[in-house]
Amino acid sequence: MKYIFVTGGVVSSLGKGLTAASLGTLLERRGLKVVLQKFDPYLNVDPGTMSPFQHGEVYVLDDGTETDLDLGHYERFTHTQLTRLNNLTSGRVYLNVIERERAGGYLGKTVQVIPHVTDEIQKRIHEVAAASKADVVITEIGGTTGDIEGLPFLEAIREFALEQGPHNAIFVHVTYVPFIKAAGELKTKPTQQSVAKLREIGITPQILICRCEKPLDKELRRKISMFCNVPFDAVIEEKDVDHSIYEVPLMLQRERMDDLVCSLLHLDKPAADMTTWREIIRKLIAPAHRVRIGVVGKYIGLPDAYKSVYEAITHGGIANDCGVELVKVEAEEIERLGADDLLKGLGGLLVPGGFGERGIEGKIMAVQYAREQKLPYLGLCLGMQIASIEFARNVLGLKGAHSTEFDPNTAQPVIAMLDSQLKVTKKGGTMRLGAMPCQLTVSSQAAQLYGAFVIHERHRHRFEFNNAYRERFAQAGFVFSGLSPDGQLVELIELPGHPFFIASQFHPEFQSKPHQPHPLFRGFIAAAIALLHQKPL
Numbered sequence: 114m115k116y117i118f119v120t121g122g123v124v125s126s127l128g129k130g131l132t133a134a135s136l137g138t139l140l141e142r143r144g145l146k147v148v149l150q151k152f153d154p155y156l157n158v159d160p161g162t163m164s165p166f167q168h169g170e171v172y173v174l175d176d177g178t179e180t181d182l183d184l185g186h187y188e189r190f191t192h193t194q195l196t197r198l199n200n201l202t203s204g205r206v207y208l209n210v211i212e213r214e215r216a217g218g219y220l221g222k223t224v225q226v227i228p229h230v231t232d233e234i235q236k237r238i239h240e241v242a243a244a245s246k247a248d249v250v251i252t253e254i255g256g257t258t259g260d261i262e263g264l265p266f267l268e269a270i271r272e273f274a275l276e277q278g279p280h281n282a283i284f285v286h287v288t289y290v291p292f293i294k295a296a297g298e299l300k301t302k303p304t305q306q307s308v309a310k311l312r313e314i315g316i317t318p319q320i321l322i323c324r325c326e327k328p329l330d331k332e333l334r335r336k337i338s339m340f341c342n343v344p345f346d347a348v349i350e351e352k353d354v355d356h357s358i359y360e361v362p363l364m365l366q367r368e369r370m371d372d373l374v375c376s377l378l379h380l381d382k383p384a385a386d387m388t389t390w391r392e393i394i395r396k397l398i399a400p401a402h403r404v405r406i407g408v409v410g411k412y413i414g415l416p417d418a419y420k421s422v423y424e425a426i427t428h429g430g431i432a433n434d435c436g437v438e439l440v441k442v443e444a445e446e447i448e449r450l451g452a453d454d455l456l457k458g459l460g461g462l463l464v465p466g467g468f469g470e471r472g473i474e475g476k477i478m479a480v481q482y483a484r485e486q487k488l489p490y491l492g493l494c495l496g497m498q499i500a501s502i503e504f505a506r507n508v509l510g511l512k513g514a515h516s517t518e519f520d521p522n523t524a525q526p527v528i529a530m531l532d533s534q535l536k537v538t539k540k541g542g543t544m545r546l547g548a549m550p551c552q553l554t555v556s557s558q559a560a561q562l563y564g565a566f567v568i569h570e571r572h573r574h575r576f577e578f579n580n581a582y583r584e585r586f587a588q589a590g591f592v593f594s595g596l597s598p599d600g601q602l603v604e605l606i607e608l609p610g611h612p613f614f615i616a617s618q619f620h621p622e623f624q625s626k627p628h629q630p631h632p633l634f635r636g637f638i639a640a641a642i643a644l645l646h647q648k649p650l
């Protein structure tokens with residue numbers, strides 16, 4: 114078993130997760146089985162209850178774990194199957210240690226950061242290695258070197274690597290080499306200082322990934338090599354990408370990063386075959402078609418809040434050799450200015466998941482526009498609930514129809530909480546989470562797209578379609594095209610007679626990859642292209 118630890122220096126948001134994931138892509142394509150794992154030094158037990166303003170999207174795994182969005186990159190860039198083991202926060206570590214202490218598990222010893230907290234962290238690396246049966250475990254440490262809260266993790270991986278030996282464990286440090294305009298040059302000092310900080314605690318990185326806006330010339334590489342104590346070839350340039358994050362693996366391959374990793378870890382594997390990956394990039398840079406897709410949400414200003422949704426739309430584009438321009442529309446803007454003005458000229462409309470009342474009426478207006486104007490519509494989770502509310506109000510004439518999430522006293526609760534959920538009060542405990550089976554109606558558009566009748570998709574929601582309304586909806590032409598196997602839960606709906614109007618209670622975006630675009634997104638973009646060419650699907 115080989116281990117790669119990825120740390121970050123100077124500033125956050127350097128794309129450490131993307132770098133780790135891209136290394137995963139390259140190693141997989143050299144024939145290695147790879148697994149990735151993220152350590153987050155904050156004290157929340159998991160990111161499930163954190164606001165998108167704080168932390169971007171919450172990414173959900175098959176087993177229902179709510180995780181950091183970097184795990185989304187890991188799954189999109191590789192074939193790795195992640196579980197609750199693959200994301201560990203300080204909060205979880207301390208909770209485990211303290212619970213064990215309360216249960217008498219330490220037999221009266223003084224419980225300390227070293228060795229008890231560090232042991233708990235190391236245990237998780239072993240668990241991931243054992244469960245995944247991978248050849249290589251890539252562990253990313255969140256935060257920036259120098260943070261107080263990251264120290265136990267760094268100490269834990271230092272000890273771990275020492276025990277494994279130099280050919281079994283290496284450190285990759287992702288750092289920033291800023292361009293100072295006034296001086297007209299790249300500066301290496303922050304990198305030197307951040308590596309010095311790592312060495313102070315006993316970690317010497319073998320590879321430095323230098324994030325920069327301008328090329329690193331030989332002179333600078335030599336300087337970084339000399340003062341950071343890494344070989345010249347191990348100073349790797351990672352410039353900002355021109356078009357897409359999916360270029361990063363190719364960029365790192367050009368810099369021979371995977372060659373270096375393999376030689377340090379004594380892994381004798383052929384070069385990575387990136388032919389199909391290159392074709393993906395070609396479609397992103399020079400696509401045959403182009404469409405504009407509107408996304409109506411309430412965190413539209415935050416680039417990370419709908420990360421997986423934006424990625425899955427891009428994948429839908431890849432599947433159709435189509436470039437997608439995302440038009441991000443603030444739901445409250447629609448309330449102010451109307452849907453016509455803001456949504457005119459789009460090729461398709463998507464309403465993603467969401468919680469809370471703000472912007473709900475704007476989303477309902479947007480869906481009404483898409484339904485009436487025959488604009489392709491894809492609704493995700495809240496997007497399905499909104500489609501149901503809109504249909505109830507404007508087709509069935511059920512005045513004031515709503516979800517009890519937004520209007521607990523509504524006379525027409527078309528979306529409501531199941532009785533079994535009403536009793537749970539603990540945050541994080543009330544949601545339907547993780548992958549569940551869904552049975553598709555044989556004649557549905559969804560079944561055609563999936564090419565299957567039973568699918569497994571990931572959930573993250575509290576509210577459900579209210580079965581008391583099923584018959585009335587069905588009579589008016591609303592199709593329940595996907596149900597839970599017992600028939601009790603509505604998972605997928607569609608409107609026949611509309612070129613593409615599909616909405617799911619689950620989150621298909623979590624299972625889309627550039628090399629395996631999700632069928633619903635593929636169909637959605639195909640419908641947008643068809644609309645553009647005004648030809649029937």
Ligand code: GLN
Nearest residue numbers: 466467494495574575576
């Ligand atoms: N707020 C809705 C619910 O809890 C939808 C959640 C979501 O879109 N993820 O059911």
